[in-house]
Amino acid sequence: MTQINWEQFKIYKQERPNPKGLDNFLLLIEFVRSYYNFVHIEDVFEMVLEDELSRQMLVKREITDANILEEYLYKQLHK
Numbered sequence: 122m123t124q125i126n127w128e129q130f131k132i133y134k135q136e137r138p139n140p141k142g143l144d145n146f147l148l149l150i151e152f153v154r155s156y157y158n159f160v161h162i163e164d165v166f167e168m169v170l171e172d173e174l175s176r177q178m179l180v181k182r183e184i185t186d187a188n189i190l191e192e193y194l195y196k197q198l199h200k
Contacts, residue, residue, distance in 0.1 A: 125149075125172045129156060146178045147197055150190075162194075163187040 133152045134145075143151070150165060159165050166187035169175040184190050 123157060123168065125153065125168065125175060126156070127174075146175075146182065147194070149175060149178065150194060162191045166190050 130149065130152050133156065134148055137148070137151075139148070149169070153159060153165050153168055157164075157168065159168070166184075169179060169190075179185075179190075182193060184193055
């Protein structure tokens, strides 16, 4: 599977307006979806799970599968 391009993520963070004040994890998920053109949450979860740093972000939030990730995103983005 493709690995997260952290240099592109840094550029994405700098260029993207963030009026809602999204944290790095939410920005990372948004980046993975847009940069790699992922539609399915399972693909996003698998990519994030394969990367050590992003896996730590999952563990911190107690996200263990794609369904929990989807629920987490829904709750965070619809506050």
